[in-house]
């Protein structure tokens with residue numbers, strides 16, 4: 001459904017309020033850049049950097065920043081239709097995109113006011129390491145916005161690093177939400193990421209992604225807004 005990513009981010013920004021002045025924002029796993037542009041629109045003093053490892057999506061995002069959206073839209077099977085149209089995105093001159101691995105962020109500690117990682121957690125090989133890296137680049141009282149449908153796949157993430165979705169006999173009985181919450185709360189898990197405070201969460205935010213003209217996948221993403229509580 002068009003606008004799903006934007007609506008999700010706007011909801012997370014509301015959950016994270018009050019955020020204060022944002023001068024440096026990161027959109028990690030930015031895909032085609034929709035949420036990076038929304039961050040720029042909502043935070044008029046922010047320089048926004050979107051990072052991703054998919055060069056095709058980054059090219060699409062960069063094109064949008066320069067006023068043109070152009071991409072092959074899958075109709076069915078191997079058949080694609082070229083879509084090309086002009087866009088005018090508020091604040092796009094403050095947005096840039098880099099090819100960069102979310103598990104090896106090349107940024108100084110405490111250098112970002114706001115970090116968003118929407119629907120990325122279940123796409124990386126080491127989700128816990130991702131969370132630690134995101135927390136590290138946040139300045140004190142900065143905000144971390146997470147969304148995840150926990151759509152685990154061994155193609156992206158080895159089972160032993162999944163957050164939930166396995167180990168039905170464990171205390172969390174395979175549930176993902178309490179497992180993630182414990183990883184984000186110091187002292188609640190041996191591998192907890194220190195220095196974060198959960199502000200608010202939502203358990204089932206609807207998020208759809210189009211596969212082709214006869215197929216759209218519907219997810220229910222877990223949303224979490226967190227604050228960095230230590231320097």
Ligand SMILES: C[S@@+](CC[C@H](N)C(=O)[O-])C[C@H]1O[C@@H](n2cnc3c(N)ncnc32)[C@H](O)[C@@H]1O
Pocket residue numbers: 005028029030031032035051052053054057100101102103117118119120123124
């Ligand atoms: C499911 S998409 C979500 C895109 C966007 N955030 C959204 O919510 O629509 C996951 C994105 O993460 C990117 N990604 C996967 N692994 C990554 C990594 N290690 N570093 C940076 N980006 C990664 C993918 O290329 C893809 O664009």
